Amino acid sequence: MTMSVKRKVLLYLLLTLTACIVFAPTFIALMMSFMTSQEIMTGQIIPSSLSFENYLEVFQRFPLMRYLLNSLVASLLIMLGQLIVASLSAYAFVFIDFKGRDLIFFIFIATMMVPFEASIIPNFHTIRDLNWINSYQGLAVPFFAMAFGTFLLRQNFKQIPKELKEASEIAGIGDFKFFLTVVLPVAKTSLLTLAVYGFLTSWNMYLWPLLATTDDRYRTVQFGLRQLQSQEQLNEWGIIMAGAIIVVIPTLILLFLGQKKLQQGLTEGALK
Amino acid sequence: MKDTAVILSDEKQIDVFKAVKKQKLVRFLKGMLFLMPSIVLFSLFLFYPLGRTIYLSFFLTDGSGDPTVFVGWENYLNLFTSPIFLKSLRATFLFVLYTVPGTILVSLFLAILANEKLKGIGIFRTMYASTMGISVAAASVFWMFLFHPTIGWLNQILQALGFNSIGWLTDPQWALLAVSISTIWMNLGFTFLIMLGGLQSIDRYLYESADIDGASYFYQLRRITLPMLSPTLFFVITVTFINAFQTFGQIDMLTRGGPQNETQLIVYSIYQEAFMNYQFGPASAQAIFLFIVILLLTLIQFKLGERKVHYQ
Known part of the structure; x- marks a missing residue:
């Protein structure tokens, strides 16, 4: 299909314009993170020199390193937990035919209608009573079970031929071994998609870490940003932006690497 | 299954039924075993808190969240x-x-x-x-x-x-x-x-x-x-x-x-x-x-x- 030159020019124009607008907030923040306060006050757009002063400053003044580490540990924990729990459930829904399966599946669907915010008060009390305030398990365990991830993997497991399961049964291979040695390797890409998605959402979590931690030793980066923003009396924007850029770099890299897979995975999980 | 059952003696037929029943039970237990982590976690962090929130909504509580006075629909009103x-x-x-x-x-x-x-x-x-x-x-x-x-x-x-x-x-x-x-x-x-x-x-x-x-x-x-x-x-x-x-x-x-x-x-x-x-x-x-x-x-x-x- 060929396209007229006029139409091409128009499209590129629209694409460039919209991309500039969408990307502007991020771009401005990135530029500001290299600027001195004076440059920011005078409304410069491009920094006069590439100075990492703000980055050094933000690490010195805030326990940002600790926050980054906490976020990393909590996000990895949630990611792994979700992968294990969701893949086990998805396996049961696809490969084990038992009475009551449909009912349980319906209950799984129903869980999607309960917003976490609606049950956050007792959850906070549960974590407190377990003595899990200020702990990694307190940050992570409430998010291990996940209907969306189960659906996504169920979709993928369904594509594995039933004959394979029958053959393995005849060969005397148990369910758990079949799950580990056949199903998981085949579903590698879906697992990866879910992992990326789980990591992204956990890294960006805001309300729960705010409640479940009170001690700097367990605070996460999102709380760090809140602290950075409220303590710096809005004058040292360069430092604040440097902090924000550090926080978004891991997720942006992950997104760029996994964009295609993520898009496929999310669309599949959502629509089939 | 039916064809074989016909030529089996009564006693063996009962065995087959038993075996089928047992197999069903095994499958059920297996299914539940695989679903157990999800079920436990959903119960603990989703269904229990939802029920508890409904319960608490009919009470006034003390500072640590324990219900003290039953107020019925008053919170909603x-x-x-x-x-x-x-x-x-x-x-x-x-x-x-x-x-x-x-x-x-x-x-x-x-x-x-x-x-x-x-x-x-x-x-x-x-x-x-x-x-x-x-x-x-x-x-x-x-x-x-x-x-x-x-x-x-x-x-x-x-x-x-x-x-x-x-x-x-x-x-x-x-x-x-x-x-x-x-x-x-x-x-x-x-x-x-x-x-x-x-x-x-x-x-x-x-x-x-x-x-x-x-x-x-x-x-x-x-x-x-x-x-x-x-x-x-x-x-x-x-x-x-x-x-x-x-x-x-x-x-x-x-x-x-x-x-x-x-x-x-x-x-x-x-x-x-x-x-x-x-x-x-x-x-x-x-x-x-x-x-x-x-x-x-x-x-x-x-x-x-x-x-x-x-x-x-």
Whole structure:
């Protein structure tokens, strides 16, 4: 299909314009993170020199390193937990035919209608009573079970031929071994998609870490940003932006690497 | 199974039944074993807390969250006579009204643009999707600056164009709109990615035959693209709706519910009531209200969606 030159020019124009607008907030923040306060006050757009002063400053003044580490540990924990729990459930829904399966599946669907915010008060009390305030398990365990991830993997497991399961049964291979040695390797890409998605959402979590931690030793980066923003009396924007850029770099890299897979995975999980 | 059963003696027949029954039991136990982690976790962190929230909503509690006085429906009745909660409801509905259509229209436009087969389109796609990788807290910091009364870009641009500057986050007239604009931006990346996926799964053949018939670009958009995209649109609308009702981070970072409670969205209101005022009973009533709204919305959309949506 060929396209007229006029139409091409128009499209590129629209694409460039919209991309500039969408990307502007991020771009401005990135530029500001290299600027001195004076440059920011005078409304410069491009920094006069590439100075990492703000980055050094933000690490010195805030326990940002600790926050980054906490976020990393909590996000990895949630990611792994979700992968294990969701893949086990998805396996049961696809490969084990038992009475009551449909009912349980319906209950799984129903869980999607309960917003976490609606049950956050007792959850906070549960974590407190377990003595899990200020702990990694307190940050992570409430998010291990996940209907969306189960659906996504169920979709993928369904594509594995039933004959394979029958053959393995005849060969005397148990369910758990079949799950580990056949199903998981085949579903590698879906697992990866879910992992990326789980990591992204956990890294960006805001309300729960705010409640479940009170001690700097367990605070996460999102709380760090809140602290950075409220303590710096809005004058040292360069430092604040440097902090924000550090926080978004891991997720942006992950997104760029996994964009295609993520898009496929999310669309599949959502629509089939 | 039947054929063999006929030639078996009665005793053996019973054995077969027993074996089948046993096999069923084994399968059931196996299934439950695989589902156990999910069931335990859902029970502990979803079903129990939901029940407990309903329970607490009929009580007043002490500071540590234990129920003290049974008050029946009073917490609920108080909600609907409290001017602050009514204001928070109004703010929430306005916020939904701004952000859902805003997010859908903008990301649909971007997805249609980015679905063209052009050189370098990948760069544009990545730029549009980028906001998905930016956390609510970081995005709020970015927008906090853009909304800044004197050095922020938005007011700079307004002034350059000869308008008066606006107190984006401090003027009660503008604060909710400002938060909504930043929220639409935060939502874009995710909705864009999903919609692009939906567009890409539409069969090219449909467009090719429409081209041969000489159908115009906008005719194709209306008669092919939008109907074929309807399951995706439907999903994205539901998700955006639910997200809008659950908004918290940007409110906490940008306005703390102010000015004059104009941006006190429902989750922020729950947070304040529960974790700042320690009024867990009334806060639970609000949480249950939120739950019912989301439940109804999802059910209505499922019902409507079933009829209107065009599935392949």
